[in-house]
Amino acid sequence: MQPIPDYAMSVAEQLRSMTEAGTLKADKAQMAVAGHLDRILQDLKQRKPAAKKSALGWMFAQKRKPLQAVRGLYVHGSVGRGKTMLMDLFFKMAPVEKKRRAHFHEFMADVHARIHAHRIRLKNGETRQADPVPPVAAALREEAELLCFDEFTVTDIADAMILARLFTELFARGCTLVATSNVEPDNLYRDGLNRGLFLPFIEMLKRHVEVTTLDSPTDYRLEKLESLPVYVAPLDAEADRLMNLAWQRVTEGRPEIYTEIEMKGRVVPVPRAVGRSARFTFAELCENPLGASDYLEIARRFDVVFIDHIPYLGPAKRNETKRFIILVDALYDSSVQVFVSAAAMPETLLTEKKGTEGFEFDRTVSRLFEMRSADYLALHHANRAEL
CATH class of the missing domain: 3.40.50 (Rossmann fold)
Structure with missing residues (x-):
């Protein structure tokens, strides 16, 4: 019998396989999170592709309703509990061609660089779009319909002030978010400057992702x-x-x-x-x-x-x-x-x-x-x- 290729297995099946092989300890908390990730895999597989463009498709492009995003996942918990490993397995099996995985700080550095470049184009008369967020979001969505972030955290006011507008655009364009973090959403940007302006992002985030905890009793890094x-x-x-x-x-x-x-x-x-x-x-x-x-x-x-x-x-x-x-x-x-x-x-x-x-x-x-x-x-x- 031929072995099942990795891409044909669910995250839960991968964990069971690794446990049986002795490379991983059985962990009920990790298996529970795997179930949430497998739900996203199934939703991504079942989502209907965009309608095939016709010769007159451009006439109706503005009227076409964008794809609804598959509801994502936000996994929070203490360090060393296996969040990164689970993200590794999920991202490898995600059945979409356009996907991106990044540390959250790296992603936001890229966003700010794109906004800076757009403002230079505006200054040089190369675009009339004064607000850089919609075109930046459109470009990000064109590159990836699935965004996976490791260590989602917000400590910088420049990031905090742009997140709500950026992700309003991304979610509206059918982008799915999967993230790991050490803090629950309600504690993001805790005690940050002008945090009241950031709170709408937290509420929007919770509408577009399931929030779950990985509370395994073992810190595998320190082990x-x-x-x-x-x-x-x-x-x-x-x-x-x-x-x-x-x-x-x-x-x-x-x-x-x-x-x-x-x-x-x-x-x-x-x-x-x-x-x-x-x-x-x-x-x-x-x-x-x-x-x-x-x-x-x-x-x-x-x-x-x-x-x-x-x-x-x-x-x-x-x-x-x-x-x-x-x-x-x-x-x-x-x-x-x-x-x-x-x-x-x-x-x-x-x-x-x-x-x-x-x-x-x-x-x-x-x-x-x-x-x-x-x-x-x-x-x-x-x-x-x-x-």
């Missing part, structure tokens, strides 16, 4: 933890010595240079670089006005990043904490090898859990631990070998 000497604490002369030794080993003693990354008319300084390795202080990365797009570009340019002198974080360093969370996300998602010296171990680095940063920092802690593990480092080396 795999195998610490390696790439995170040094506390901050003292010994920490500096160990970081310098690691830098010498990684760079093989080659001379370092100062370089810059150009970003839309400005530059991001890289004080110390050797090939595809870079070294920064926490202050250089998180006390300057950098954002997700800057960190993603750093992660794209460099395979190894050193971060010296991370202090205790908390309410007194709220902006720096936000940037650090986004920085770790960018480096983790790009499988960058990270060497760190910090005031304390990850679980005690945040002095007070308060507001959005308190929720988000749980993910940062888990990722900092995993980035020290043998599995993560093996993935890093595998990715470097492909370059």
Whole structure:
């Protein structure tokens, strides 16, 4: 009997197959979420395709009702419970040609870049459309009818103010959203500036997605933890010595240079670089006005990043904490090898859990631990070998 190809299996069947093979532990909470994802797979398969265009189709294009979006899913829960694995399985099997999966920060960086480009075209007289959101949404929908976001979170006011309008357009055009997050929808942009203006987006989101919790009792990331000497604490002369030794080993003693990354008319300084390795202080990365797009570009340019002198974080360093969370996300998602010296171990680095940063920092802690593990480092080396 021929094995069933992956694309012919449901998410639940995939989980059962992996459990039977011994590569995964049976987990009722994960199986429950798989059921929700399988409902979306079936709805996508059964959705009727758009009517075939006739020679006179353009005459009726404006009157044609757009496809209704398949209701999506928003999965929230603690870090390390298997949300990313389930998204992997679902996205692989989703029966649509036009689909996109991205970290939410990466997606929003793309949106802002498109809006900026549209405004340049407007300024140059290349378009008469003053509002950039509808054409940006139309282009995004043309590229993908299914949007899958890892780590859906909103901490930036620029993102918060545009989301309702953007997704009103996307949902109206038949776009389906599937997202994972560490926070439930009602806690998105919690304590954010002008949050009242953001609340309509939350209500709209809940109308277009099912909301479910993945509350598995096991943190599978920490279960795999195998610490390696790439995170040094506390901050003292010994920490500096160990970081310098690691830098010498990684760079093989080659001379370092100062370089810059150009970003839309400005530059991001890289004080110390050797090939595809870079070294920064926490202050250089998180006390300057950098954002997700800057960190993603750093992660794209460099395979190894050193971060010296991370202090205790908390309410007194709220902006720096936000940037650090986004920085770790960018480096983790790009499988960058990270060497760190910090005031304390990850679980005690945040002095007070308060507001959005308190929720988000749980993910940062888990990722900092995993980035020290043998599995993560093996993935890093595998990715470097492909370059």
